[in-house]
Amino acid sequence: MSEKTSGSTLIYEGQRIEECCLLLEGYACRNKIASNGGRQIVSFHIPGDILDLQHLLFDRADHNVQTISPAKLAFLPLTALRSLIDANPAIGRALWRDSLVDASIFREWVLNVGRRGAKERIAHMLCEFVARVESAGIASPTAFTLPMTQVEIADATGLTSVHVNRMLRSLSEEGAITRDGGKITITGWEQLKQTADFSPDYLHIAA
Amino acid sequence: MSEKTSGSTLIYEGQRIEECCLLLEGYACRNKIASNGGRQIVSFHIPGDILDLQHLLFDRADHNVQTISPAKLAFLPLTALRSLIDANPAIGRALWRDSLVDASIFREWVLNVGRRGAKERIAHMLCEFVARVESAGIASPTAFTLPMTQVEIADATGLTSVHVNRMLRSLSEEGAITRDGGKITITGWEQLKQTADFSPDYLHIAA
DNA sequence: CGCTGGCTTGAGTAAATTCAACACACGTGG
DNA sequence: CCACGTGTGTTGAATTTACTCAAGCCAGCG
Numbered sequence A, B: 001m002s003e004k005t006s007g008s009t010l011i012y013e014g015q016r017i018e019e020c021c022l023l024l025e026g027y028a029c030r031n032k033i034a035s036n037g038g039r040q041i042v043s044f045h046i047p048g049d050i051l052d053l054q055h056l057l058f059d060r061a062d063h064n065v066q067t068i069s070p071a072k073l074a075f076l077p078l079t080a081l082r083s084l085i086d087a088n089p090a091i092g093r094a095l096w097r098d099s100l101v102d103a104s105i106f107r108e109w110v111l112n113v114g115r116r117g118a119k120e121r122i123a124h125m126l127c128e129f130v131a132r133v134e135s136a137g138i139a140s141p142t143a144f145t146l147p148m149t150q151v152e153i154a155d156a157t158g159l160t161s162v163h164v165n166r167m168l169r170s171l172s173e174e175g176a177i178t179r180d181g182g183k184i185t186i187t188g189w190e191q192l193k194q195t196a197d198f199s200p201d202y203l204h205i206a207a
Numbered sequence C: 001c002g003c004t005g006g007c008t009t010g011a012g013t014a015a016a017t018t019c020a021a022c023a024c025a026c027g028t029g030g
Numbered sequence D: 001c002c003a004c005g006t007g008t009g010t011t012g013a014a015t016t017t018a019c020t021c022a023a024g025c026c027a028g029c030g
Helices: A078-087 A089-115 A118-135 A150-157 A161-173 A189-196 B078-087 B089-115 B118-135 B150-157 B161-173 B189-196
Strands: A002-004 A009-011 A019-025 A028-033 A039-045 A064-067 A071-077 A177-180 A183-186 B002-004 B009-011 B019-025 B028-033 B039-045 B064-067 B071-077 B177-180 B183-186
Touching (some): A019 A078, A028 A150, A028 B089, A039 A150, A071 A078, A078 A089, A089 B028, A089 B039, A089 B089, A118 A161, A118 A183, A150 A161, A161 A177, B019 B078, B089 B118, B118 B150, B118 B161, B118 B183, B118 B189, B161 B177
Antiparallel strands (some): A028 A039, A028 A064, A177 A183, B002 B071, B028 B064
């Protein structure tokens, strides 16, 4: 078990990997950097998530993994995990399914960044995050303050933080969210879902 | 085995799935539709690709699958595929790896659509496609005319077809590509890679 | 106390979209 | 056979969206 401060980089792109990170407490993200300097967050992670399952079958990381809050992590040696899976195929299937859910979320993100306007895009990202937090039993959508900064929201949605700020104000004026000292809470869940074009099917949550 | 015309929809979002599609000849894409009517292509597929591996573990499709050229397909019943994997774990691992490569490509697409300008974005998409075609042994990058239309390029890059047209002209003026009656060939591979910010690591091609 | 990181706001600019038209190839039906 | 519609590509002009640049605020912290 290991404690990390907010903003710690756990895995660098190109790094050779020997163990898998399990997020126990706190929040994290995966991101890639373009050569023009732009950072794109490709996923957020919540307690219980495995952050780099792909390293069971890839030996090098193709993206970075960073905490976005203070966090606690467990590191599982890949060799141990591999023999666990060999001995118990059901675990392998469950983990495979996990990585397929990951992929489904990436597809939705491509849609989100590619074909939705700025406000819808941000709203969708918020909806997805709280839907996952709720499904993990961590909190209810309406009683939860989101852990990410406006810069992180910008990097996740392919926008600038300035524009995110303006859109958040607009969402808050419409009553979908409430802001207090930079902390975002969702106070108009139905409305947020509607402006977001959010439907949770792609999360494949049902048992 | 089954033949399809260009533009056939093989799988609809929400559909219940009993078999897996293997693309034998021709090209296909996976896409999602936003409620504002926008279509986002989330991946292109080449001969040899399995188009919906995720249905081994999901019972409903979360996106559409369509041909973008005349195509030949084989359909594998999921039950048969599952018992094949149970009997032969190495096949399962190979397929799992396949789905992880898929996911890695989705991540790169999120970056592409989120953080690159229009021209780089298109160039990157073209680079990826020919890199995959080459790695599959179908053709060499420079001697291959791309199978997709400008509308499809637009839907894959999150742009409009009008803007794609202008950027293609610009790429062709720079000598990176050559166009002839709507057919695109890559005639400046090194230059295209450079404007694209393309590095093939994320394709995890190495054996 | 002075930094730093995060948030906010305004004004000007750049990028990509929208709207509108037209050209061309193709296939279909009269 | 030709007429017609459709899909694809092309181009220009006006518009919108989001970005850039710049400044300033506030809270937390060394």
